[in-house]
Amino acid sequence: MIHLLAGIAWDPxxxxxxxxxxxxxxxxxxxxxxxxTNLGSRLGFLFALCAFFGWCTLMGSTWWVxxxxxxxxEINHWQVEEVVxxxxxxxxxxxxxxxxxxxxxxxxxxxxxxxELQDLDADQIKDLQAQLADDLGPWEILPESNTAFGEAKAxxxxxxxxIPVEQLGIESATDYVTVYSFETGGKEDLPxxxxxxxxxxxxxxxxxxFKHPPRYAIVQVQPVVEQEPKPGAAPPTPIPDEEQPVxxxxxxxxxxxxxxxxxxxxxxxxxMFLMTLVMLHQRDLRSAQARGIIPGPAEA
Numbered sequence: 001m002i003h004l005l006a007g008i009a010w011d012p013x014x015x016x017x018x019x020x021x022x023x024x025x026x027x028x029x030x031x032x033x034x035x036x037t038n039l040g041s042r043l044g045f046l047f048a049l050c051a052f053f054g055w056c057t058l059m060g061s062t063w064w065v066x067x068x069x070x071x072x073x074e075i076n077h078w079q080v081e082e083v084v085x086x087x088x089x090x091x092x093x094x095x096x097x098x099x100x101x102x103x104x105x106x107x108x109x110x111x112x113x114x115x116e117l118q119d120l121d122a123d124q125i126k127d128l129q130a131q132l133a134d135d136l137g138p139w140e141i142l143p144e145s146n147t148a149f150g151e152a153k154a155x156x157x158x159x160x161x162x163i164p165v166e167q168l169g170i171e172s173a174t175d176y177v178t179v180y181s182f183e184t185g186g187k188e189d190l191p192x193x194x195x196x197x198x199x200x201x202x203x204x205x206x207x208x209x210f211k212h213p214p215r216y217a218i219v220q221v222q223p224v225v226e227q228e229p230k231p232g233a234a235p236p237t238p239i240p241d242e243e244q245p246v247x248x249x250x251x252x253x254x255x256x257x258x259x260x261x262x263x264x265x266x267x268x269x270x271x272m273f274l275m276t277l278v279m280l281h282q283r284d285l286r287s288a289q290a291r292g293i294i295p296g297p298a299e300a
Contacts, residue, residue, distance in 0.1 A: 043283070050276035056269035063262030071265070073257035078155040078217060081250050083165065091179075091220055091246035100250055102184060102216060105137030114179045114240075118144055126192075139182040142217065149181055152217045156249050168223045168244055176221040177238045179246055186215035186253065215253035222246050 035044030063070035081100065086093035095103045110132050111117060120128065125141055142149050157173040164171040187206050191198055222240040229235055288294045 046276060046279060046283075050273065050280060053269045053273040053276060057266055057273050060262050060265030060267075060269055064259050064266050065262075067259045067262070071261035073260040074254075075258050076256040077254055078152050078251040079254045080155060080159045081216075081252050083159075083163075083247060083249050085165075085168075085245045085247040087167075087245055089245060091248060094245060094248050095218075098248070098250055100216065102138055103218060103248070103250060106139050106182065106218065107135040107137075108180055108220070110135045111141075111180060114177075117141075117180070136182070138184045139218070140184060142181040142183045144178075144181075148183060148217070152181065152183075152219055152251060153178060155251060156219050156221065159249065165247065168247065170221070170223055170247070174224075174238070176223050176247070177240050179220040179222050179240065181217065181219045183215065183217040185213050187213060212255055217251045217253070219249045219251070220246050221249065 031048060032044065035048055038044070039047055059070065063072075082098060084094045084098045084103075086097065091108050092106075095106055098104065111128075117125075117128075120143070122143075122145075125143055129136065129141055142152070144150075160170050160176075161172060170176050187209060188202065190202050194202070223244040224238040225241045227236040227239070285294070
């Protein structure tokens with residue numbers, strides 16, 4: 001016994017399990033003891049069950065409203081729908097093969113080189129977007145400074161690791177460079193320099209739009225030229241291989257099910273809470289009738 005106690009005291013995992021077990025037994029056991037001695041075993045159990053489901057309903061509704069705490073479902077993310085390219089052709093030739101019809105309206109021939117585009121600030125990109133509105137169609141330029149680009153680029157990197165394009169030698173994130181990126185769809189954003197009325201109307205319109213409009217993104221990449229690193233020097237800057245086609249990765253926005261666990265917990269616990277409330281109410285009515293406080297069905 002001494003050796004057993006010494007082993008339990010030494011192992012932190014066993015001590016942790018024992019601490020949780022003792023805490024549950026003491027806390028729940030004390031409540032069960034109090035309810036059993038004051039209300040009886042059956043009524044005390046029903047009373048504790050009603051309180052438990054009521055607490056779960058409040059907790060689940062809090063998780064449901066906030067959507068950032070408690071049990072969370074799948075978060076929103078980009079999902080790759082298709083990867084298109086035309087060997088020996090342009091980026092537009094590859095987009096013409098896409099199943100997404102909106103991709104056919106995108107024309108990148110009028111855009112400046114990718115390295116020059118990334119040097120533009122937000123106002124210059126808006127001016128360029130307005131100048132090329134006919135060529136870009138419903139698509140908007142997604143610069144690397146935008147937070148949505150980082151998530152979309154990470155999705156592209158993960159996709160090529162899982163499903164490489166062996167014909168072009170794209171097997172990891174170091175085998176290509178990003179050329180252009182675009183997005184379209186989703187709920188309407190605020191206009192430039194919005195007023196208070198614009199914010200109010202946008203908030204109301206967004207709240208009343210129950211079904212989210214589909215949102216898409218296109219990230220165009222191109223294989224890089226193989227370069228031998230020099231000993232003792234920094235890795236060479238990736239250079240796109242102009243002889244290789246531009247690969248367009250078309251993605252859709254999956255809104256996920258972040259609030260689903262909270263919603264399920266709220267609904268299930270709410271139903272059980274109402275059922276236990278009805279059972280307690282019926283028990284109170286029968287007790288009052290037995291004591292003669294209220295007339296029974298036969299006397300009524």
